[in-house]
Amino acid sequence: MWQATTIMMDGELMPFADARLHPLSLAVTYATTVFEGLRAYHLPKEGKFALFRLDEHMRRLQVGMKLLRMERTYDTAYMRECLTRLIHANKPDDDVYVRLLVYVSGTGLMATTGPVGFTAAAMPREKSKFVDTGMSLGVSSWSRLADNASPPRIKSTANYHNARLTQLQAKSDGYDGALMLTPQGKVSEAPIACFFMVRDGKLITPSKASNILESITRDTILTLYEEMTGEKAEERDVDRSELYFAEEAFVCGTGQEIVPVASIDRLPVGDGSVGPLTRKLRRRYFDVVRGLTPDHAGWRTLV
Numbered sequence: 656m657w658q659a660t661t662i663m664m665d666g667e668l669m670p671f672a673d674a675r676l677h678p679l680s681l682a683v684t685y686a687t688t689v690f691e692g693l694r695a696y697h698l699p700k701e702g703k704f705a706l707f708r709l710d711e712h713m714r715r716l717q718v719g720m721k722l723l724r725m726e727r728t729y730d731t732a733y734m735r736e737c738l739t740r741l742i743h744a745n746k747p748d749d750d751v752y753v754r755l756l757v758y759v760s761g762t763g764l765m766a767t768t769g770p771v772g773f774t775a776a777a778m779p780r781e782k783s784k785f786v787d788t789g790m791s792l793g794v795s796s797w798s799r800l801a802d803n804a805s806p807p808r809i810k811s812t813a814n815y816h817n818a819r820l821t822q823l824q825a826k827s828d829g830y831d832g833a834l835m836l837t838p839q840g841k842v843s844e845a846p847i848a849c850f851f852m853v854r855d856g857k858l859i860t861p862s863k864a865s866n867i868l869e870s871i872t873r874d875t876i877l878t879l880y881e882e883m884t885g886e887k888a889e890e891r892d893v894d895r896s897e898l899y900f901a902e903e904a905f906v907c908g909t910g911q912e913i914v915p916v917a918s919i920d921r922l923p924v925g926d927g928s929v930g931p932l933t934r935k936l937r938r939r940y941f942d943v944v945r946g947l948t949p950d951h952a953g954w955r956t957l958v
């Protein structure tokens with residue numbers, strides 16, 4: 656696997672190990688950071704790399720910067736140029752996972768809004784080891800953050816305290832991962848991925864009002880499903896007990912991609928194997944991200 660050699664801070668490339676941020680910056684003390692995880696897929700036909708849905712990732716990041724009232728923001732054209740330079744500098748020979756963090760790098764009191772800085776890293780990322788077997792998920796006793804407390808809709812570092820507590824509990828309870836419920840007891844999402852299930856042959860996912868990150872992969876799957884079946888998936892409140900009726904389930908995200916769920920609370924999902932719709936959606940997803948099909952070219956930004 657290739658290695659990340661070069662990182663970028665505020666537009667400057669430097670050796671990966673040389674990146675520095677002050678420990679008293681607001682980014683560290685108050686988690687005043689918004690970030691994105693993107694993938695640049697290797698396109699075998701073109702022999703090039705393409706960032707998947709860069710515009711949508713940048714739009715989410717921009718809303719995050721606005722909500723955190725950062726005193727400066729970055730536009731998509733500038734970040735595209737930065738990420739292109741970063742990826743080329745690392746000379747990847749396979750898919751790239753990009754982490755882009757924007758933060759208040761200044762020190763000061765809690766309401767400090769600048770100076771603002773950013774770090775971008777391009778790294779290899781191993782594929783999930785649960786793709787063929789499916790994951791075991793446990794419903795967490797930690798609730799998902801409430802929108803009027805720490806909005807999960809934006810990708811702020813602060814939100815991952817909640818996600819991490821959930822993941823740590825799941826691991827110590829012997830599960831591969833967790834599923835979180837809203838404070839009202841409806842299904843929300845996994846700590847680093849959104850959740851889909853199939854019931855009576857129909858694809859269902861918790862709505863955007865279920866305290867989820869507005870996931871770009873979730874949106875991609877909703878679009879691809881509608882194109883494949885001519886039907887819209889159901890985006891709605893999902894009760895916990897519906898989980899046990901599911902014929903198939905999977906989690907999705909840029910980092911996770913599409914990972915089947917084999918059991919929830921140690922009860923099998925369907926017959927516990929990877930379901931046919933999950934397989935079909937995975938195949939179509941990889942055709943699209945790798946440009947093996949000409950459609951959705953607008954989702955692939957060549958770098």
Ligand SMILES: Cc1ncc(COP(=O)(O)O)c(C=O)c1O
Pocket residue numbers: 692818844845846847848849867868869870871872873907908909910
């Ligand atoms: C909490 C959470 N939900 C969902 C996702 C999936 O989001 P996306 O598809 O935009 O990567 C992520 C990805 O990092 C996440 O951290």
